[in-house]
Amino acid sequence: MDQPHTPGKRPTIKDIARESGYSKTAVSFAFNEPSRISAKARQTILETAERLGYIPDPMARNFSLRRHLSIGFLLPQIIHYSMRNPYTLQVIQGIGSVCQKYGYTLTLIPPLNESITDAVRTAAVDGLITMGMQVGMDIVSVMKNRKLPFVTIDGTPSEDMPSVNIADEMAAYQVMQMVLKKGHRTITIVSLSEDAFDSDEFEASVPKRRKRGYEKALKEYGLSLYDLQGSVTQMxxxxxxxxxxxxxxxxxxxxxRPTCVITMSDIVAIGCILYFKDHGIGVPEEISVVGFDNIVESQFITPTLTTVDQPAGDKGYLAAEALFRMINGEELGSTHMEIPFSIVERQSLCEVRKI
Known part of the structure; x- marks a missing residue:
């Protein structure tokens, strides 16, 4: 015979069943699968639970549903760097808005022991979103072995890997063309650092795609990224x-000193502008600066930043919507989602001064 609920002790499903007059199975359905009992039964059970102060154990609920009710976002770098990049934060905001819509939590997953593969092996999530992942990496095999659905942002466009991208090579080509048309020939390009997914083995990474775009535009003017004696340098x-x-x-x-600095990240471009201004170097009069991302801060720095607009929040939103369709067993349609970019010309880029 069930004992009455003891005040001060955490109430259980047994207590709710006894107090409401319904079975433990019905109580479980009321919280996890309400469609399997009547509306009246569910209302009675929930009212009883509230009166007793019952709070479902999330681990037990997730075990019953056979889901973690969380998706993971694999940070491309350690938290120290990832969370200081406004572009990454905007991606997270886009993902988070979709998680809220579906009643899921978002788990941020940095490399574990410097290994993103180890992090994936132990992640308690129902699906994963990555940044910059390439086909053929060990991490892909781990996710497939775990039967974890996944979507990559800024990864390899492939039938085997759902992805959300912009046309990085074309965007880099167009912004470099703009710089060259302004008369700049002494140029420094500031690339992204290698992240947890990048490797010399893979030619489809974002930095490499953008460099191909820069190089295409430079060649049209008789210049090259790879001429060590040339006027184009890399950092x-x-x-x-x-x-x-x-x-x-x-x-x-x-x-x-270059007449123009082209960076692959707005926050790096903004840092350059602040340093130049603090040390009496006029922007853009003495040195022009161009970014990539169009983060909110690019509109407020003085001078305002010329950049490539790639909507980071939209990337996160689309990737998360695609992931939830996969989690719910729905058709994904196209595995590759390419969203438009635009070149935003502002005050930080000007014509080369003629001496």
């Missing part, structure tokens, strides 16, 4: 404001 920076300022410092010390 690499982490995507943080502090690293952008440090990059600005390094650029200012170059023997032949």
């Amino acid at each position: 690499v920076s982490e995507c943080t404001l502090e690293d952008g300022k440090h990059t600005g410092h390094l650029i200012s010390k170059q023997k032949e």
Whole structure:
């Protein structure tokens, strides 16, 4: 015979069943599968649970549903860098809005012991969104072995890997064309650093796609990224404001200072502008600066930043919607979603001054 509920002790499903007059199975249905009992029964059970102060154990509920009710976002770098990049934060906001819609939590998953593969093996999630993942990586095999649905942002467009991208190569080509048409020939390109997914083995990474676009435009003007004696130089920076300022410092010390800096990240471009301004280097009069992302801050820096607009929040939103369709067993349609970009010309880019 069931004992009456003891005040001060956490109530259980047994207590609700006894107090409401319904079975433990009915109580479970009321919380997890309400369509399997009548509306009246569910109302009585929920009212009883509220009166007793019952709160469902989320682990037990998830075990019953055979779901974690969470999706994972694999951070491309350690948290120290990932969370200081406004572009990544906007992607997370887009994903989060969809999680809220479906009643899921969002789990942020950084590399575990410097290994993104180890992080995936232990992630308690129903699906994953990644950034910059390439076909053929070990992580893909791990997700497939776990039968985890996944979508990648800024990864390899492939029939085997659902992805959300912009045409990075074309975007880089167009923005470099704009710079060259302004008369710039001494140019420094600041690339993205390698992330947890990048490797020299893979030619489809975002930095490599953008470099192909830059190189195509440069060749039309008789220049090249890869001419070591040429007037186009390359640097690499982490995507943080502090690293952008440090990059600005390094650029200012170059023997032949460029007339234009093109970065693959707005936050790096903004860091460069702040450094130049703090050290008496006029932007754009002495050195023009161009970004990539069109984060909100690019509109508020002085001078305002010329950049490539790629809607990071839309990328996150579309990737999450696609992932939930996969989790729910729905048809995905096209596995590759390419969203439009645009070039936003603002005050930080001007014609080269004629001396």
